[in-house]
Amino acid sequence: MPIAPEILAKYEPVIGLEVHVQLLTKTKIFCGCSTRFGDAPNTNVCPVCLGLPGTLPVLNKRAVEMAMRASLALNCTVHERSRFARKNYFYPDLPKGYQISQYELPLATGGWLDIEVAGAAKRIGITRLHLEEDAAKNLHEGFSQSATKAYIDYNRCGTPLVEIVSEPDIRSSEEAHAYLTSLRQIMLYTGVSDVNMEEGSLRCDANVSVRPRGLKEFGTKVEVKNLNSFRFLQKALEYEIERHIGVLESGGRLIQETRLWNQAEGHTVGMRSKEKAHDYRYFPEPDLLPVHVSDAWREEVRRSLPELPEAKRARFASYGITPYDVDLLTATRTLSDYFEETVAAGAPGKAAANWILTELIRWLNEKKVAFADNPITPGALAELLKMIESGQITAAVGKKVFATMFESGRRAADIVAAEGLGAQVSDSAIEAAARDVIAKNPDNVAKFKSGNEGVFKFFIGQVMRATRGQADPQAVNDILRGLLS
Ligand code: ADP
Ligand code: ZN
Ligand code: MG
Numbered sequence: 351m352p353i354a355p356e357i358l359a360k361y362e363p364v365i366g367l368e369v370h371v372q373l374l375t376k377t378k379i380f381c382g383c384s385t386r387f388g389d390a391p392n393t394n395v396c397p398v399c400l401g402l403p404g405t406l407p408v409l410n411k412r413a414v415e416m417a418m419r420a421s422l423a424l425n426c427t428v429h430e431r432s433r434f435a436r437k438n439y440f441y442p443d444l445p446k447g448y449q450i451s452q453y454e455l456p457l458a459t460g461g462w463l464d465i466e467v468a469g470a471a472k473r474i475g476i477t478r479l480h481l482e483e484d485a486a487k488n489l490h491e492g493f494s495q496s497a498t499k500a501y502i503d504y505n506r507c508g509t510p511l512v513e514i515v516s517e518p519d520i521r522s523s524e525e526a527h528a529y530l531t532s533l534r535q536i537m538l539y540t541g542v543s544d545v546n547m548e549e550g551s552l553r554c555d556a557n558v559s560v561r562p563r564g565l566k567e568f569g570t571k572v573e574v575k576n577l578n579s580f581r582f583l584q585k586a587l588e589y590e591i592e593r594h595i596g597v598l599e600s601g602g603r604l605i606q607e608t609r610l611w612n613q614a615e616g617h618t619v620g621m622r623s624k625e626k627a628h629d630y631r632y633f634p635e636p637d638l639l640p641v642h643v644s645d646a647w648r649e650e651v652r653r654s655l656p657e658l659p660e661a662k663r664a665r666f667a668s669y670g671i672t673p674y675d676v677d678l679l680t681a682t683r684t685l686s687d688y689f690e691e692t693v694a695a696g697a698p699g700k701a702a703a704n705w706i707l708t709e710l711i712r713w714l715n716e717k718k719v720a721f722a723d724n725p726i727t728p729g730a731l732a733e734l735l736k737m738i739e740s741g742q743i744t745a746a747v748g749k750k751v752f753a754t755m756f757e758s759g760r761r762a763a764d765i766v767a768a769e770g771l772g773a774q775v776s777d778s779a780i781e782a783a784a785r786d787v788i789a790k791n792p793d794n795v796a797k798f799k800s801g802n803e804g805v806f807k808f809f810i811g812q813v814m815r816a817t818r819g820q821a822d823p824q825a826v827n828d829i830l831r832g833l834l835s
Contacts, residue, residue, distance in 0.1 A: 363591045364568055365520035370511050371543045372551035373416045379483050379510035380407030387549055399508035401445030406637050413510035417457055418651045420512055420542045424462030428648050434635040438629055442502055443485040451482035453632045465528040475517030475528050484509040490656045523587035532614035535659045539677040539683055547579050560594040570604040576611045586611040668698025678707055684721055695732030698739055713756045725759045732763035740822040741814025747771050774819040780829050783816040
C-alpha cells in the first residue's frame with residue numbers, strides 16, 4: 351500500500367554503494383589468459399585461473415596501474431603498500447575455494463566524487479578502492495540439460511576488478527543515480543573500463559537504511575543485490591526506502607539482511623540475514639608479495655590522466671554554453687573531443703555546441719549513421735560555422751549547406767560557390783555597403799592601415815551582414831581591398 355507523502359517526508363534515506371568495475375586489461379589479473387568478452391565458454395582458461403593445485407598467481411602490473419588511475423581520478427590516496435588476502439567461500443564459480451581480494455590493506459582510501467542533483471552540488475565520500483579477481487559465470491539457461499544441471503563458464507574467472515565503496519553519504523535514489531552516472535563517466539574517461547552494465551563490466555550493490563529526519567544515528571541497513579541497470583538501481587532503492595518506512599511506521603523492526611531485486615515483480619526478496627552471513631575467514635595471501643607503489647610510479651600515473659569530466663564541464667561552461675548542453679557534450683569523450691576539435695579549428699564555442707547538438711545529432715539519427723562514421727570532420731564543420739559567423743552566409747543557408755555536406759562529404763566553401771548560395775548581390779550594392787561600413791568605423795580603418803591585417807575580417811563580416819549574407823564573399827573581399835588600400 352502506498353505511503354502518504356507527509357509520512358515519507360518524516361524519514362531520511364541513507365545510501366552507500368559498492369560498485370564493481372571490470373578493468374580493461376588484455377589479460378587476467380594473475381595469469382596470461384585473455385579477458386575478451388563473448389568467446390566460447392571455457393576457452394580462456396589455464397591451470398592458474400582454474401585453481402589447479404601447485405599453480406602460483408603472478409600479479410598483472412597493468413591491472414594495478416589501471417586501479418591507480420581509477421583511484422587518483424576519484425581523489426583517493428594510493429597507498430605505498432597494500433596487500434592481497436584470501437576471501438574464503440565455497441561455490442562452484444570459485445575453483446580455488448577462495449577469491450583473491452584486498453581486505454585490511456586496500457590499494458586506495460579516502461576519496462570523493464562530486465555530483466549534482468537538481469542544480470545542487472554535493473560531494474560523496476569514497477571509503478576505499480581495492481583490487482580483486484572476478485569469479486566464473488554460472489550459466490543457468492540455454493543448454494539441453496539446464497533443468498537438471500548447472501553450467502559454468504570459467505572465462506571470466508580471474509578477470510581484474512576494482513571494488514569502489516562509497517561512504518553512506520547518498521540521501522536519495524536520484525543521488526544514487528547521479529553518483530553511479532558520474533562514476534561510470536570517470537571510468538570511461540580514464541579508459542579504465544568500458545563500464546557496460548549489460549555485459550557485467552559495471553555491477554552495483556546498494557546499502558540502504560532510513561532514519562527519522564534530524565536523527566544522527568543510522569538505521570538498520572539492508573544490502574540490495576542484482577541491480578543490473580541504472581533504472582533497476584533507482585527502482586529498487588525507491589522500493590526499499592518505502593518498505594523500511596512502512597515497517598518502522600507500523601512499529602516493526604528491520605533486520606540487517608541481503609535482499610535481491612526482482613525486476614519482473616518490482617520488489618525485493620530476502621536472501622540471507624546477517625546471522626547467516628558468510629564468515630569469509632580472510633587471511634593474507636601467502637603466494638603474493640605486498641603491492642608496492644613508489645611515489646614516482648604514482649605520480650607518473652597521475653600525470654597520464656586525461657582532463658576529467660568535471661573540469662571539462664567547467665571549461666565548456668566558460669564558452670557560454672548552457673549547463674544542459676554542457677552535460678550533453680561531456681556525456682562521452684567522443685562527443686566532447688569532437689566539440690573541442692571543432693573549436694580548435696576556429697569555430698565559436700557556442701555555435702559549435704548548438705550545431706553539434708541539433709543539426710549533427712539530428713542528421714546522424716535520421717540517417718542512422720554512427721558517430722564514429724560521421725561524414726563531417728571537425729575542420730569541415732568549423733569552416734561552415736566561420737562562414738556563418740563572418741556573415742558570408744546566413745544560418746538558414748548554413749543549414750542547407752550542412753545537409754549537402756552530410757550527404758556528399760564536400761566542403762562548405764565548395765558547396766556555397768558551386769550552388770551560388772553566397773552570390774545574390776550586385777557589385778554596386780556590395781560597394782555601397784562597404785563604403786558605409788568604412789565610414790562608420792574610422793578606428794578600424796586606422797588599425798588596418800597601420801598593418802593590422804586581422805581587422806580585415808571585421809570589415810568582411812560587417813559587409814556580409816549588411817548584405818544579409820547573400821553577397822559573394824570573393825566579391826566582398828576584392829571590393830573591400832580596393833576601397834581600403
Ligand atoms: P558491511 O560491514 O556490512 O560490509 P560496511 O560498513 O563495510 O558494511 O559498509 C558497506 C556499505 O554500506 C558502504 O557503502 C557504506 O557506505 C554503506 N553503509 C554503511 N552503513 C550504512 C547504513 N546504516 N545505511 C546505508 N548504508 C550504509
Ligand atoms: Zn588463466
Ligand atoms: Mg564491508
